[in-house]
Amino acid sequence: MEDNQYEYQGIQFIGKLSSEIYRRGYIYFTKRLVPFDINYIQLLCLISLYIKDNQSQEQITDDLSIDKSSVHRAIKGLIEKEYVSRVRDEKDKRVYRVSLTQKARDIQTQIEEMTKERENLLSDGIDPQEKAIAFKVLNQMTQNANQIYEEEKKKNDK
Structure with missing residues (x-):
């Protein structure tokens, strides 16, 4: 791949x-x-x-x-x-x-x-520190996605 x-x-x-x-x-x-x-x-x-x-x-x-x-x-x-x-x-x-x-x-x-x-x-082959960083980054991206979703939902509800 x-x-x-x-x-x-x-x-x-x-x-x-x-x-x-x-x-x-x-x-x-x-x-x-x-x-x-x-x-x-x-x-x-x-x-x-x-x-x-x-x-x-x-x-x-x-x-x-x-x-x-x-x-x-x-x-x-x-x-x-x-x-x-x-x-x-x-x-x-x-x-x-x-x-x-x-x-x-x-x-x-x-x-x-x-x-x-x-x-x-x-997570095989991934350093624990790198995994922690990846988790933190993905968590922030999820929060961003949720915020975008809520904003779009408000626009559509109007």
Whole structure:
């Protein structure tokens, strides 16, 4: 693979790089998730809940930056497979709270090992300091992208 395939007329397309990492991750996890009968977006929902259980569906959507309908379908599938439960919030009946079940907790270690393995493979041969810098830069770019998104959303809402 050529180094300059992400460059055109002096512009480096970082979005293309991140998109390729995402797509390859999707393929990597899809094969490994077969024993759990879950898909990639369901995996992301579980990871979000492993980090912070009992979230609203909207919080999960915001955390993952995935559209509401995709998260809704993923949660619905996780409910059907008994990995999560969903109940109305006691204080705000418009809000659904999503919580892990014991079945999800039983596979948590395997899921965490799988995601750590992927991260280790991705950063193979990269100095830890370089990885920290890359993480910081990508985090800033994500914040910039979110700001642009919010500004565009405001323009379109007018």
